[in-house]
Amino acid sequence: MMVYKSVWFVLLLIVLIFLALFFLRVILFKTGFIYTLKKLWRIAQDYFHVYQFFKVPELDESFKENQLFKKVSLYLQSLPSLEDSDFTNLVTSSGKNQNDIVLRLDPKQTIGDEFLGARVFWFHEAEQTSDSKARTFVLKIRKADKRRILRPYLQHIHIVADEMEQQGKRDLKLYMNAGAQSIGGDGNVRWRSVPFTHPSTLDTIAMETDLKNKVKSDLESFLKSKQYYQRLGRVWKRSFLLYGPSGTGKSSFVAALANFLNYDVYDIDLSNVTGDSDLKLLLLETTPKSVVVIEDLDRFLMQKKSTGVSLSGVLNFMDGILNSCCAEERIMVFTMTSKDQIDPSILRPSRVDVHIHFPLCDFASFKVLANNYLGVKDHKLFPQVQEIFDNGASLSPAEIGELMIANRTSPTRAIKSVISALQTDGDGRGSRRSGLSNDAEELEERSARSPLNDGLSTVKDLRRLYGLFRVKSNAKSPSFDGGVSPRSER
Ligand SMILES: Nc1ncnc2c1ncn2[C@@H]1O[C@H](COP(=O)(O)OP(=O)(O)OP(=O)(O)O)[C@@H](O)[C@H]1O
Ligand SMILES: [Mg+2]
Numbered sequence: 001m002m003v004y005k006s007v008w009f010v011l012l013l014i015v016l017i018f019l020a021l022f023f024l025r026v027i028l029f030k031t032g033f034i035y036t037l038k039k040l041w042r043i044a045q046d047y048f049h050v051y052q053f054f055k056v057p058e059l060d061e062s063f064k065e066n067q068l069f070k071k072v073s074l075y076l077q078s079l080p081s082l083e084d085s086d087f088t089n090l091v092t093s094s095g096k097n098q099n100d101i102v103l104r105l106d107p108k109q110t111i112g113d114e115f116l117g118a119r120v121f122w123f124h125e126a127e128q129t130s131d132s133k134a135r136t137f138v139l140k141i142r143k144a145d146k147r148r149i150l151r152p153y154l155q156h157i158h159i160v161a162d163e164m165e166q167q168g169k170r171d172l173k174l175y176m177n178a179g180a181q182s183i184g185g186d187g188n189v190r191w192r193s194v195p196f197t198h199p200s201t202l203d204t205i206a207m208e209t210d211l212k213n214k215v216k217s218d219l220e221s222f223l224k225s226k227q228y229y230q231r232l233g234r235v236w237k238r239s240f241l242l243y244g245p246s247g248t249g250k251s252s253f254v255a256a257l258a259n260f261l262n263y264d265v266y267d268i269d270l271s272n273v274t275g276d277s278d279l280k281l282l283l284l285e286t287t288p289k290s291v292v293v294i295e296d297l298d299r300f301l302m303q304k305k306s307t308g309v310s311l312s313g314v315l316n317f318m319d320g321i322l323n324s325c326c327a328e329e330r331i332m333v334f335t336m337t338s339k340d341q342i343d344p345s346i347l348r349p350s351r352v353d354v355h356i357h358f359p360l361c362d363f364a365s366f367k368v369l370a371n372n373y374l375g376v377k378d379h380k381l382f383p384q385v386q387e388i389f390d391n392g393a394s395l396s397p398a399e400i401g402e403l404m405i406a407n408r409t410s411p412t413r414a415i416k417s418v419i420s421a422l423q424t425d426g427d428g429r430g431s432r433r434s435g436l437s438n439d440a441e442e443l444e445e446r447s448a449r450s451p452l453n454d455g456l457s458t459v460k461d462l463r464r465l466y467g468l469f470r471v472k473s474n475a476k477s478p479s480f481d482g483g484v485s486p487r488s489e490r
Helices: 002-030 033-047 067-077 080-084 143-166 209-223 226-232 250-261 276-284 297-301 311-319 363-374 382-390 397-406 411-425 458-466
Strands: 051-057 089-092 101-104 110-115 118-126 135-142 173-177 191-195 237-243 264-268 290-294 330-336 354-357 435-438
Touching: 002 033, 051 067, 051 143, 067 101, 067 135, 067 143, 080 110, 110 143, 118 143, 135 143, 209 237, 209 250, 209 354, 237 250, 250 264, 250 290, 250 330, 264 276, 276 311, 297 311, 297 330, 363 382, 363 397, 363 411, 382 411, 397 411
Parallel strands: 173 264, 237 330, 237 354, 264 290, 290 330
Antiparallel strands: 051 135, 089 101, 110 118, 118 135, 173 191, 354 435
């Protein structure tokens, strides 16, 4: 009887021990008791170390964006400790894909990072100035580790951030020059920015395939040629002159360039520039890896009223002589309707590296548009469309695109509306093919033209309805007026 009782007692004891262990495990692992112990241990360790603090402000002393701040911001997003920390901010990406959720360091948050066996910390410091945007990242690093790891750690941040940029994880920005009135000593900057979300890509631009491939390989070789440019003592920039009638895709091409390269865009409005030195300062305040654009340069140069920017100011700007600012890659783009009345010095060889002509739509471009807008690769009406194009009739891609959008529910109706618009409005402006020429060497021209047709048409209705197409000047884009013979263009 006694043995029987003690067996029961032992069994009960074992069950109790198991239960106790089970509850202890739950308490230790599920309640964060261990985590708290670890944290206390780390705080105790930190207490006995001497730390140094390195600040990375968002703006430098001349209120220019600090590139290191951008890189640190990107780098911190990649840290697993940000995801694992007690709390952090979830924000929607301000970039192209607004459905993306990204993690952002909270102003009250400190996160750790490990590098070469050393532990470093990052936190935010928001400075309360008149400009509420003044933010600073602070790197906290043990004094004993500083000499060993600081430099390699900063290099590591550069490498990781550059990789992330190349993978398109950087949110691109569109900068616009704010005008003289907003530049002051109180921290106001020359450039204002908004997220750059233009969806245009080189694939969605309708242009000759050969030309597109040449542009792509030109850009790729530009990206790889840092040493080459340095050896030649030349500014590491590439410049493009885009010319062609309104609505042929020049601005869309600029956006496509930025998306292709993953570069920010600086859009210079010359009417907001007070003078040549202001223009230089604007260029000085652009950041590397950017596309700097001046739109409608011909219109500006031919304007009667003076804006303070001289031709030589523009030429210096185009040459990017400010080597100090342009040591790193920049793409410059100038757009214009036509090169005909432009001062020859602007077109001098080597001033602008690549000239690209944006013509009115031809059949090949039409097919790209039909694919983009209607999802149609082939259609029974295509031969008819081709014949009309072959006879010289043409419209701008913007006009054709609008017709397709308006009739997008029925591809057949859309193509028919394009056919009828080409027959009534296709005024033979499409007599020049697109071309890319290095140092102003032009591609051949086509001479097919067709008579101008008067009368109200869908395209004209569209023009009136949307007011989409800016009529720049009668001399430069006569075909939009309908009253001037297309032969007088060019
Ligand atoms: N070559 C093209 N490929 C694809 N879409 C185009 C093309 N050209 C124009 N479009 C469409 O037409 C619209 C207007 O084009 P965009 O603003 O790029 O023309 P633009 O040449 O800059 O005109 P402007 O000289 O009036 O500024 C855009 O919505 C664009 O999508
Ligand atoms: Mg444009």
